[in-house]
Amino acid sequence: MYNNTSVVITEPYFNFTSIQESMNEILFEEYQFQSALRINAGSLSAHHYFHTNPSELCCMVVDTGFSFTHIAPYCRSRKMKEGIRRINVGGKLLTNHLKEIISYRQLHVMDETHVINQVKEDVCYVSQQFYKDMEIAQAKGEENTAMRDYVLPDFSSIKKGFCKPREEMVFSGKYKTGEQILRLANERFAVPEMLFHPSDIGIQEMGIPEAIVHSVESLPEEMQPHFYRNVVLTGGNTLFPGFRERLEAELRALVPAHLPVSVVFPANPVCYAWEGGKLLAHNPDYDEMVVMREDYEENGHCICEEKFDI
Known part of the structure; x- marks a missing residue:
């Protein structure tokens, strides 16, 4: 059906193995894509950010969408799993x-x-x-x-x-x-x-500024200034007027005074990850990242587990 097409599909961080395997089956067996790449939306946003800011080493992607909010640190396009935080507010x-x-x-x-x-x-x-x-x-x-x-x-x-x-x-x-x-x-x-204080309605979780600080403090000390300097906003909730200014002000109050804080608000935060995926698809390394249908048919789900760092 799609046997000459490559697909990039996003999924949440730490997705269940059963869902990942079902997705592999749908992509390769039902739709028969030639190749597929399963990846987190935050990874695409980070790829976009590093592509447009090649001098930066680290960034903190804040992805606040329909169902939940993720805070994910990236260093040289690799996500640092120990720093990922999820807030169940979207x-x-x-x-x-x-x-x-x-x-x-x-x-x-x-x-x-x-x-x-x-x-x-x-x-x-x-x-x-x-x-x-x-x-x-x-x-x-x-x-x-x-x-x-x-x-x-x-x-x-x-x-x-x-x-x-x-x-x-x-x-x-x-x-x-x-x-x-x-x-x-x-x-x-x-x-x-509620994005800043979920406890106001009885949700016992951190707000976004607190979660960013919590994430950064779990990372190596010498890297921390780079994350505070490159906080990237993505997702529809960032479109509320005043969101960026409030987040920057609250972070400034929480972060040590000698560290610079900068919150980056892209021109289109809703499509930022999609644009990152578009850049990735044109990347010379793209073919190395995907799983081919022949490889999947030969090796099954384990080849996807090896290739996709989800």
Whole structure:
């Protein structure tokens, strides 16, 4: 079917052997790819970073996506397994939490995952001063600069929800237009705050800044400054306005004063790993990294275990 095609497929760190073997079977037996490379998304991001910054030796990939967040240190494109940290907080948890808040306070939206995910992407942001923003969000009327009105889609005249411009907001009384409105204030920054303090909603795990420091401190001391200087953000959650600035500020507070801290925010953090895969596919060493179908048919799963450093 795909017998002239090579495939690159990503999987999480420390994936179960049973899932890896099933993936090998699907790729080679069902779809019959000519060759395959199973790799972590963070490895592709690191390859991209080292390709564009050849003078750097180390980087710390922060991959915060839909299901979870991974913090993974790389040195010369090799991942350092002892430093990998996983936080069970991702975009799905944030969307579900926002659904619960809105359902409790305003409108039952527990079945509207897609719509509320769009609300989250359109109006949420990362607070730089959480307690100060909380005070602002409690103010009444126009003094509440955190408040936004979100027009929900009705899927006939309004196909996609949108945020009302501040100057069109009605602070007393109701809108005459008949649109269905969500009024959001502290939800806008309290939801992304879970990436920094999961314990706020009872998840007993480290936030991203703490996990980065925990990871770096598990690595050789002479390498640590290089990781703090090259923290690379990937994944959809990094698109929240203020995410990079907040992470850099919190890291700066946690890291020893004599070490420089720099957080790199790529132009497209969602596709950063994909672009790394594209670069890798054109790499002269690519053919050495993949497993050929003939090799798999001859040696089975063990050849994949040897080749893929997952």
